[in-house]
Amino acid sequence: METKEIFIQSLKNAVMEVFSTTLSLIPEIKEKEFVFDGEQKEVVLSCIGLAGGIEGTLNLIFSRDSACNMVSRLLNSEQVELNQDVLDGTGEMANIFAGCFKRHLESAKFNFELSIPSVIHGMDSLHIVKLTKTEQISLYISCHYFDLFLVLVIPSEVQGRIRPEEQKRSDQSKDVSKILGDLTKEK
C-alpha cells in the first residue's frame, strides 16, 4: 500500500474507534477537501503537532454547533455555548484522535511524538493554507449529532519518497552529510 493510503486508512480506523468508544456513534467518513462554508459564523479548530517520524499537524475543525453537540455527547450534558468545556473538549478530542492514529500506524513502523493541543476559535471564515512542500489529507466526518473536518498536514515527501524505516533523524543527517560531502568534494 502507498504511504498516503496507509495514512488515510489509519485515520479512518482511528475515527471509527474514537467515535464508537467515546461517543457510541458510527460516523460516515468521506475524503473531501476542507471548506468552511460560512453557513455558521463561528469556527473552532483544535490542533496537535506531530514530530519525529512524521512531522506535521492533525487538525479538527468544527462549527460552533458541532463543537457544542460533540461535547454535550461526551459529557452527557447539553452545552449551548462555546464555553471553556466545549473548547477544552475539542482539544482533548484532537489529542485522542492523534494518539489513536499513532497507534494505528504503529504496525507500519511510523513512530512520532505528540504535542499538547492548541485550540483556535474564530469567526466568519477559515482556510488551512497549503504551504510549499506540504500535503493535506482531509476527511469529512459526520454523524446524526454533528460534523467536522479532520485535516492532516504533512510534508509532501512523507507520502512519496520516505519509507517508514528510513525516517530516523540520524539517517536524515547522514543523508545531509553525504549530499554535502559529495557537493563539496574537490574535483
Added chain:
Amino acid sequence: MKILVVDDSAVQRKIIIQIIRQAGFNNDVLEAQDGRDAIQKLGLNFKDVGLVLCDWNMPNLSGIEFIEGVAKVPQVAAIPLIMVTTEGTENKIEEAYSKHPRLAGYIIKPFTAEQLKSKIEPFLK
C-alpha cells in the same frame, strides 16, 4: 480514601469523575491539571490518596516525568497509579512501566466507561 485525577483536559477529568460516580464510588476526588499540579496535590495529600489516574501528554510537566519522580519516592511509590492516556503504542507502554515499575495499570484513550470502571474497581473496594 481519595482519588487523584491528573489530566490537562477539564472535560476528560469530568468524564473520569462521572464514571467513578456512576460506578457507585463517592470517594473525594482531587484534580490536577498537569504534572506540577499533581506533585503538589499528591505531596500534600499522600496519606489519603489511594489511587492516582494520570494522563501522559500535559503542559509544564508531563505524566511520564511525574510518574518517574513518583516511583523514586518511597512514601508515594506504592500508591496505586494507573496511566490514562492516548499514548498507546507498545514502546510507550514499556517506557511507562520502566519509569514506574509498580504501575497498577494502563488505560488507553479512547476508553469506555466499562473499561475504566473495571480497572479502577479493585483499588476502590
